[in-house]
Structure formats: C-alpha cells, structure tokens
Amino acid sequence: RKEVEQDPGPFNVPEGATVAFNCTYSNSASQSFFWYRQDCRKEPKLLMSVYSSGNEDGRFTAQLNRASQYISLLIRDSKLSDSATYLCVVNPPGSARQLTFGSGTQLTVLP
Amino acid sequence: NAGVTQTPKFRILKIGQSMTLQCTQDMNHNYMYWYRQDPGMGLKLIYYSVGAGITDKGEVPNGYNVSRSTTEDFPLRLELAAPSQTSVYFCASTQEETQYFGPGTRLLVL
Numbered sequence: 001r002k003e004v005e006q007d008p009g010p011f012n013v014p015e016g017a018t019v020a021f022n023c024t025y026s027n028s029a030s031q032s033f034f035w036y037r038q039d040c041r042k043e044p045k046l047l048m049s050v051y052s053s054g055n056e057d058g059r060f061t062a063q064l065n066r067a068s069q070y071i072s073l074l075i076r077d078s079k080l081s082d083s084a085t086y087l088c089v090v091n092p093p094g095s096a097r098q099l100t101f102g103s104g105t106q107l108t109v110l111p
Numbered sequence: 112n113a114g115v116t117q118t119p120k121f122r123i124l125k126i127g128q129s130m131t132l133q134c135t136q137d138m139n140h141n142y143m144y145w146y147r148q149d150p151g152m153g154l155k156l157i158y159y160s161v162g163a164g165i166t167d168k169g170e171v172p173n174g175y176n177v178s179r180s181t182t183e184d185f186p187l188r189l190e191l192a193a194p195s196q197t198s199v200y201f202c203a204s205t206q207e208e209t210q211y212f213g214p215g216t217r218l219l220v221l
Binding site for chain 1: 144146151152153156159169201205208209210212213214
C-alpha cells in the first residue's frame with residue numbers, strides 16, 4: 001500500500017464549479033498534513049496546512065479525519081488559475097521533518 | 112532573499128558520465144533535501160541533511176552522493192549516470208514545517 005494515495009484525475013471542471021480532492025495515508029502516527037500545489041513544469045509550493053478541526057483559506061477548505069486517515073481539499077468557485085496538480089503531503093513520525101508526497105491530482109479548470 | 116536556487120536548469124548526460132547538481136539556500140535553514148520526480152509520480156526523497164556536516168539517505172539514494180559542508184549549499188553528485196536517472200530533481204529546505212523548493216533541474220541521460 002502506498003504511504004499517501006490520491007486519485008490522479010484528471011479533473012476537468014468548468015469555471016465556477018466546486019471540486020473536491022481526497023487523499024488517504026497509511027501511517028496512523030503521522031503528525032502533520034499539507035496540500036501543495038504544483039504548476040506544470042514548476043516546483044511544488046505550499047497551498048495550505050491541514051488541521052484536525054478543518055481550516056479554510058478563501059475558496060479553499062481542507063479537512064482531516066484521523067480515524068479514517070483521510071484528508072480532503074475543497075475548492076469553491078474554481079478559477080482558471082486554479083489549474084495545477086495538487087499534492088497531498090504527510091509528515092510521518094520520525095526525524096528530519098521529512099515529508100511524504102502523494103502522486104498528485106491534476107485539475108484543469110475550463111472556461 | 113533568492114530562496115532556494117538550483118543549477119543547471121537542464122542537462123543532457125551520456126551514460127556513464129558524472130555531474131553535480133548545485134543547490135543553495137539563503138534562508139539559513141538547517142534542513143535540506145533532494146528529491147526526484149518522475150513523470151506522473153510523486154516526489155521521492157534521495158538524500159537529506161539536518162545541518163552542516165550531517166547527511167543521510169532517503170528512499171532512493173542508490174547512484175547518488177551528497178555533501179553538506181556549509182549551511183547554504185547541498186550539492187547532489189551523480190557518479191555514473193544511467194538512463195534510470197532521467198528525471199526532474201528538486202532541492203528543498205525548511206526550518207519549521209513548510210518546505211521551500213528550488214525551481215528544479217531537468218536531467219536527461221542518453
């Protein structure tokens with residue numbers, strides 16, 4: 001079983017749509033959770049951290065379910081500029097602040 | 112601050128050649144990492160460092176070496192390039208939780 005699993009997509013949605021991405025992780029002792037965004041042929045950048053109580057940043061809402069080892073990202077009112085690959089990222093227990101990356105979910109927002 | 116910089120941006124190597132991928136950060140971060148990303152795949156950790164003089168293997172270290180003589184620099188060395196090392200290589204650094212990535216080096220081994 002992969003440590004972090006995501007639906008690879010692609011998700012093609014019209015502008016203004018709401019889209020949700022899901023992710024599961026295998027290590028129940030994982031400490032921290034993130035969503036990173038990666039534009040085509042660019043480096044990953046932090047989109048948002050994911051907290052146990054759920055958190056929102058503008059049009060983006062992240063949720064964590066520790067019991068199910070499940071993370072989600074909801075994007076409301078999609079913009080063309082949201083087109084990217086979204087990486088689910090987990091900080092497993094242990095050392096060196098290492099991160100484990102999912103393979104990513106590709107989103108294309110269509111005009 | 113330039114953040115994390117990597118050179119070169121792109122390189123073509125012949126099988127058996129060697130090269131060094133350079134990575135520098137100006138944020139005074141102790142933790143630095145090298146990843147490779149193959150098409151459609153997630154990032155795989157090659158090597159990491161928790162401070163100057165300290166390095167350790169990640170998930171896929173075979174065929175690579177690193178050194179960390181200063182806080183700023185974390186070069187990645189390929190000794191005998193193989194086609195399986197064709198990939199995009201990202202360097203990253205962190206002090207807390209957020210990892211900051213360089214723009215990447217695209218390597219093609221023919």
